[in-house]
Amino acid sequence: MNNLKKNTCILIDTTFYLYKTYYTFPSLYNKFNEPTGAIYGILNLLNKILTQYPTQYIVLIFDSKEPTFRHKIYKKYKSHRLPMPINLRRQIMPIYQIIKAMGIPNITIPGIEADDIIGTIASYMSKENFFVLISSGDKDMAQLVTNNINLLDTNTNSILGPLEIHNKYGIKPELIIDLIALMGDKSDNIPGIPGIGKKTAILLLTKIGNLKQIYHNITIIDTLNIKGSKKITDKLITYKNNALLSYKLATIETNISLLKDNNLFKIKKPNITQLYTLFKHYELKQWLKILTKNNWLTKY
Structure with missing residues (x-):
């Protein structure tokens, strides 16, 4: 007991x-x-x-x-x-x-x-x-x-x-939604951002903050010590609607x-x-x- x-x-x-x-x-x-x-x-x-x-x-x-x-x-x-x-x-x-x-x-x-x-x-x-x-x-x-x-x-x-x-x-519990918004969730068919996996998503959330803060500070990603930062930035821009939709679905x-x-x-x-x-x-x-x-x- x-x-x-x-x-x-x-x-x-x-x-x-x-x-x-x-x-x-x-x-x-x-x-x-x-x-x-x-x-x-x-x-x-x-x-x-x-x-x-x-x-x-x-x-x-x-x-x-x-x-x-x-x-x-x-x-x-x-x-x-x-x-x-x-x-x-x-x-x-x-x-x-x-x-x-x-x-x-x-x-x-x-x-x-x-x-x-x-x-x-x-x-x-x-x-x-x-x-x-x-x-x-x-x-x-x-x-x-x-x-x-x-x-x-x-x-x-x-x-x-x-x-x-x-x-x-x-990551902390309050960033779980942001994590799913970035990496998606296959079990629920939540799209996320193609090419961004758990490791990259956690790096972004740890170094910058939540999804809103990531997009607000998107220009600084190139200055961070993250492999493939240019491609990551491009994906975030290209699939922003995916991320925002995924955030709603995961909340x-x-x-x-x-x-x-x-x-x-x-x-x-x-x-x-x-x-x-x-x-x-x-x-x-x-x-x-x-x-x-x-x-x-x-x-x-």
Whole structure:
């Protein structure tokens, strides 16, 4: 068990973990030939997090099916991604049913990415004097990190604050957006500036400052000890619109229209009878045992 400072609110980028767990447990089915790998994986993730980081405040956030403002300003945004596999889609409703029966809040907003919901709740709860932990594998989330908003790395069981983000990416959290604007992000199909990679981007950000400062002081790049400075300057000028667009695409919103109330993000009393039925149907034997024990699920 970890000792967390003050009240803690945990936000889970559930869509990310849906895919991760689906591909981790592709062969799990119940006797009705219904796929259960993602269900099993998401529940294990929940159990792991709430066992190690006990709190009454946790929210599972999902992406919506509808296009977002990012798709509207850049049609190629995430356009390379394949549709959700049918067997993963079949597990979405059962997951919703189970977490609802658990009393765990979940949020999906049509036309809004999970990142922006997470950013907004994190900002709000931080102002409400909560310590916020964001569980996600998306590096974009690093831009949200402050002393009161940290990332939870479930692979290493570690918490990443401003210092850890700097050590991991080579820059401070407040420059993560600028980094993506320069180098792009293939996973989201954010273009960035062709020919400028992570190493060059970090050099520019370290020696000059953020994206705005780089363009304001673009003439000094030639005077810096950077290999190929002339070509870098030319690329920055030629692809300025790319950089500005990429900056918008990479920026996580922190003030979307969302009903904000601490109690909305708090675990409610679970429906044990319904959970028993669901766990039995999907043959989640471990969870049937959990229902009989005094733990985070049964204590409310």
